[in-house]
Amino acid sequence: MQDRIAVIGGGIVGVSTALHLQRRGQKVVLIDPVEPGDPAQTSFGNAGILAREGVSPVATPAVLFDIPKILTGRGPIYVNWKELPGNLRWIAQLILSGRHKNRAAFSAAMNGLVYDTVEQHLALAKGTSAERYIRQGLFTFLYQDETHRASDALSRKFQKDNGVLFDLASRETLASRDPHLSARYQAGVDFEGHGWITNPSAYVNALFQHFLDIGGSFENAKVAAISENNLVLEDGRNLTASQHVISAGAWSAEILKSLNVKMPLRAERGYHLRFQNPSMKPPHPYLIMDNRFGFTPMDTELRAAGTTDLSSSDAPPKKLAHKNLRRFVHMIYPELKFDDVQEWTGSRPTLSDGLPAIGRLEKAPRIICAFGSQHMGLTMGPKLGAMVADMVDGQHTNVDLTPYSPDRFAR
Numbered sequence: 001m002q003d004r005i006a007v008i009g010g011g012i013v014g015v016s017t018a019l020h021l022q023r024r025g026q027k028v029v030l031i032d033p034v035e036p037g038d039p040a041q042t043s044f045g046n047a048g049i050l051a052r053e054g055v056s057p058v059a060t061p062a063v064l065f066d067i068p069k070i071l072t073g074r075g076p077i078y079v080n081w082k083e084l085p086g087n088l089r090w091i092a093q094l095i096l097s098g099r100h101k102n103r104a105a106f107s108a109a110m111n112g113l114v115y116d117t118v119e120q121h122l123a124l125a126k127g128t129s130a131e132r133y134i135r136q137g138l139f140t141f142l143y144q145d146e147t148h149r150a151s152d153a154l155s156r157k158f159q160k161d162n163g164v165l166f167d168l169a170s171r172e173t174l175a176s177r178d179p180h181l182s183a184r185y186q187a188g189v190d191f192e193g194h195g196w197i198t199n200p201s202a203y204v205n206a207l208f209q210h211f212l213d214i215g216g217s218f219e220n221a222k223v224a225a226i227s228e229n230n231l232v233l234e235d236g237r238n239l240t241a242s243q244h245v246i247s248a249g250a251w252s253a254e255i256l257k258s259l260n261v262k263m264p265l266r267a268e269r270g271y272h273l274r275f276q277n278p279s280m281k282p283p284h285p286y287l288i289m290d291n292r293f294g295f296t297p298m299d300t301e302l303r304a305a306g307t308t309d310l311s312s313s314d315a316p317p318k319k320l321a322h323k324n325l326r327r328f329v330h331m332i333y334p335e336l337k338f339d340d341v342q343e344w345t346g347s348r349p350t351l352s353d354g355l356p357a358i359g360r361l362e363k364a365p366r367i368i369c370a371f372g373s374q375h376m377g378l379t380m381g382p383k384l385g386a387m388v389a390d391m392v393d394g395q396h397t398n399v400d401l402t403p404y405s406p407d408r409f410a411r
Helices: 012-023 061-072 084-097 100-114 117-125 129-133 146-150 153-161 171-177 200-213 249-259 319-332 374-393
Strands: 005-008 028-032 077-079 134-143 166-170 187-197 217-220 223-226 230-233 238-240 243-246 265-276 286-288 293-297 301-310 340-351 357-360 367-371
Touching: 005 012, 012 028, 012 117, 012 200, 012 367, 012 374, 028 200, 061 077, 061 084, 084 100, 084 301, 100 153, 100 374, 117 129, 117 134, 117 187, 117 200, 117 374, 129 134, 129 200, 134 146, 146 187, 153 166, 166 171, 171 187, 200 217, 223 249, 243 249, 243 374, 249 265, 249 340, 249 367, 265 319, 286 319, 293 319, 301 319, 319 340, 340 374, 357 374, 367 374
Parallel strands: 005 028, 005 243, 028 217, 077 301, 134 286, 243 367
Antiparallel strands: 134 187, 166 187, 223 230, 230 238, 265 301, 265 340, 286 293, 293 301, 357 367
């Protein structure tokens, strides 16, 4: 079956890519060690937010002001001190990419991938059981006071420059919508035209099941090595395809090593808590700006997801990160009650300039990269899938691919 397309990685990007390709009449095999929607995947643990506003850098030099919190373990950023020397260059590159002089170009590049996220999800899920998990509405950033909100004015500028619609929200407005909200949060920014997924795991799995229903195939395996027309699976089997798509998230760089392609990709770990049958929920998702995490109402739960842990993906979860996240949640809802709470840790794929790698490799043009979405994988997933399908079909993507070139780090 040399004419089939192999998609490596069954998270939201991989599933979206496979489904787009299958709908266009391609023969597609999706490859992953676990079934899409599994807790081992990063797509399982996100905040569920379709973040159209997300045009700002992952990190900026302002993160240096968080050093006291980092040193004292008060979050939301954690480091593995033993691994820090090996990560210093990558951290420095990520911070420098967020400098003021770079932000206009960065925001424009991000905007090309997120401006129509809700529409992309609706189109991908149409006619499938995944539709029921999509909600549309506001997305509110919460600040402690007006001074705190004003300190984020530069982000507002770049959001406005890229067509993001928003209004300032007073404490009175916030409390009228959510009477349980702590007095700690006195100011907000309401972003229009947003959405969220009420069960990310079930959503990705529903899209996957539809992919199978329309003729797609799934290989429950791990890729050990890759060449232009052949994959070597970890169990020793070979799998041939006319083109390969690498969308394996934080594990993508490891796969590319067999081609001697180096990527400055790190597993930037995130954490979440799922509060089952909570006594209160917000009317729509929040981003809590003092502690930088998403707070999302879902089907039967309330999810708090975020933090940044610069530890390797195989390091044990930091108990302090979950402990602090619980503390942060009670700063929002001091009276919150719930039946149970589940913890999760996963690895976000972040490249050293904060942008994803999208496009064909110059040295191996049958291989298409689609990874490195950092905190925005769910938001970007369907769009990246459509772009990859255009590449496979030989069509223009309608998005300038230059900022996302997978070869940009070798130049």
